[in-house]
Amino acid sequence: MSYVEPGGEYARDSRYLTTRITADGRDGHPVEAGRYRLVVSRACPWASRAVIVRRLLGLERALPMAVAGPVHDDRSWSFDLDPGGRDPVLGIERLREAYLARDPGYDRGVTVPAVVDVPSGRVVTNDFPQITIDMAVEWKAFHRAGAPDLYPSALRPEIDAVNDTVYADVNNGVYRAGFAGSQKSYAQAYERLFARLDLLSERLATSRYLVGDTITEADVRLFTTLVRFDAVYHGHFKCNRHKLTELPVLWAYARDLFQTPGFGDTVDFTHIKQHYYTVHSDINPTGIVPEGPDGSGWTAPHGRAELGGRPFGDGTPPGPVDPSEAVPAGHTPLRP
Template sequence: MAGEGAYEREPVALDERITSDGSSPWPVEPGRYRLIVARACPWANRAVIVRRLLGLEDAISLGIAGPLHDERSWRFHLDPDNRDPVLGIEWLGEAYRKADPNFSGGITVPAMVEISSGKVVTNGFQQLTLDFSTQWKAYHRPGAPDLYPEHLRAEIDEVMAGIYTEVNNGVYRCGFATTQEAYEEAYDRLFTHLDLLSERLAHQRYLVGDTITEADIRLWVTLVRFDAVYHGHFKCNRQKLTEMPVLWEYARDLFQTPGFGDTIDFEQIKQHYYGVHRQINPTGVVPKGPDPRVWLEPHSRARLGGRPFGDGTPPGPVRPGEQVPPIVR
């Protein structure tokens, strides 16, 4: 039970799965679904990364909501006419209400939408990327890495459970706490776990095994946002990421790996957090820094060995229309 003033994440409301074995009413079928994301959102970011690493671009199209929204939901305000060009909707909430006219839960990204009906099938962000790895295998690119290897799943699941409660959600528990006690408890738990992860990564390049797995993706999407928004905006300010040597090198290593840094738009990340969370930042002023060029500084993680993609290969170039602005040195 959360204490007074503690933040509790609302559970997802539409948690159907898209499967290849007939175990759900939603079959894996290329071209049937559209993945709706926002560059700002860490939960959506990991779906973008997994889709790209596995080469699912031809099987699952991508719609990108803008960084700003209000009580009506995420909005496609970066698209022509403020509408998603495939679904034809202005607000993501429209697709939720097509699935359930009385829908009153959280309208979140990522969301998988059936294109023909315009209905959200699932916003189950915890299972979605695992299903990309396990249920969509027939449509993986040649050389796609195994991000959820069967012989390591128990360890990956254990590591991810701690990352989710203490880090991914931990920064939000800091930022949205409404009492000093709740904030300080969340703060202590967050940095205790970051210290444990630093110890784990001091002698191995990746979290589980010697290749990138789902666990790395889930940790990294929080780390990459840490200095830009969580350190100041969410008061996670014991240290910046750049002041945590192991995690900073680890995060930079992944940023410079195809499929990671090429999904990040720091301006949209800042615009969302500082512009939407008016209860934390009433003025809506967006900070100018930090300088993103630090992410291109060399690292020495290769000394630990490891093979980023295992027996696979890096993904190819980012698809037209899905690029983010490059960092200019």
Template sequence: MSQDTDSGDISTQGAYVTGAEFNRDTNYIEDRITRDGAPGSNGEQGWRAAAGRYRLIAARACPWASRTVIVRRLLGLEDAISLGQPGPTHDARSWTFDLDPDGVDPVLGIRRLQSAYFRRFPDYPRGITVPAIVDVASGAVVTNNFSQITLDFATEWTEFHRPGAPQLYPEYLRPEIDAVNRRVFTEINNGVYRCGFAGSQEAYDSAYTRLWTAMDWLEERLSSRRYLVGDTITEADVRLFTTLARFDAVYHGHFKCNRQKLSEMPALWGYARDLFQTPGFGDTVDFVQIKQHYYIVHEDINPTGIVPQGPDLSGWLEAHGRDSLGGRPFGDGTPPGPVRPGEEVTAGHGAGS
């Protein structure tokens, strides 16, 4: 199936809760976009970083995709890499561009992200995931390896960074960043999904214990330091933030991660508000799309598709007091400028608006 089809919805029932313990498929398209475009060590095709050549497809609803939107903005890559944003919901086939005029991405000319995957791999056997980077000329997907994409934005696209771009993955901190990222991914980023998609009480209980052990570790760590690693914002903070931004709105209730709300954990809540109020973070968060995605798409755990009205989001704009811990958000760099026209969060979809 390689054509751009759009004939009716296909239910996601049974796509998420498939057994006792949830195990994420972490097999992604391993190609990388690098400074010199050299092939990968395992034979992956090489792609050279070049302004205007690629389009980042990243739904605001998805935490993995939101990382790329934040890093692109912090580094000032807007002029080098265009941004396409699917709507918040999808069926079992693919994310769709239903927010664009006539439901078609204006650059790629497709209705479903599935088409870009099939252009490269006609029989692509796995999920059609975001984020994905697409080669504009061919219309074919290059990579969907979300973990590597943001690292490459920071290290391989430096020629295209804005003046004052922060060092999100400084070499001297990489061992500690990598170690923190591993724990945050397994226990927190993916841990909430292990709770939400557990297919048995035993699997859920185990996932819940693991999640809250890690949340308590973070609460302690962030009680005495402003950021996760070093004294500036790094890749580690971006990766944690996208989970925290969704915690009270969806993970606490929808995924049954309900020992406490984020807003009841003083250090983590202050840390999350600090980042949210930092340019490049909160100005990319669309709470309405986030709730629509989780509560409508996950038919396995919310078959009614009802999207809750709450929670009250105004607290995200309250003073956080984290400045007293020191730290320099952008190090020797500067904050990014205003959000680009056309990339703003829809009015009424943010916090306190």
């Protein structure tokens, strides 16, 4: 749930369920293989972070995933992609049911990603920034051999600092522009967004990745906004100073990540466009979903390897995507 403040500035409701799933179970929810279900939508940038991290770390078997459809109404995300419109494990039609199972009076946002305790059918957490950190730190016992360290202890202060500015100015910044309730609020968000993108371009002109010489949590968080930029944010959210394809450094950086196993093979451009252009009826009242942009450029050479760096550090890339989790053919340039 989000809202527009009296002055016209967009504000995100950040009252998340912050119960954590940890190795020692200190919040009452210990890490256990198969006990929990990660509920996502491939349309949502916050959920896409969890999809990417889960795949990079090889948590597919330990933390099974449910994929909701790309379109929701005021009530909830729904499992309309599943036979009968019901999640086969949780047995529910709408994610809201799992929130109400935890709190019958729940009155906040029914958001993804959400981690559900399968035995009880209750949502444990929807605290999306913490979910991916905990996957990297608390779920280590179930990481695949060769899993990268996405949140190395020595770099955590720098990663956290980068994440804070990227969230405020870019991840949430596109929403602050798109849902602004006044010209002034929109202009402020617009200027703040592109000022940050300019600074990120400068940073990435000489460094392949945001922090250190390997992929970290910081890269995952920036990528999920960049990959949606031209398809959604440039036009739909009026973030139109430049397209991503007109920002040479960021466009090459985004292509580099897209072509890295675990990133592009989780992206569903069809679901992304269906969600934004259909659900946001106040911005796009016709509900028309654009055919473009042409996505073939995502697989073009990026030249970023010349900057050095090792994507997975001392680890290895994840293996092929399980066919049951593959993005449908035609929804991504990787599967035409």
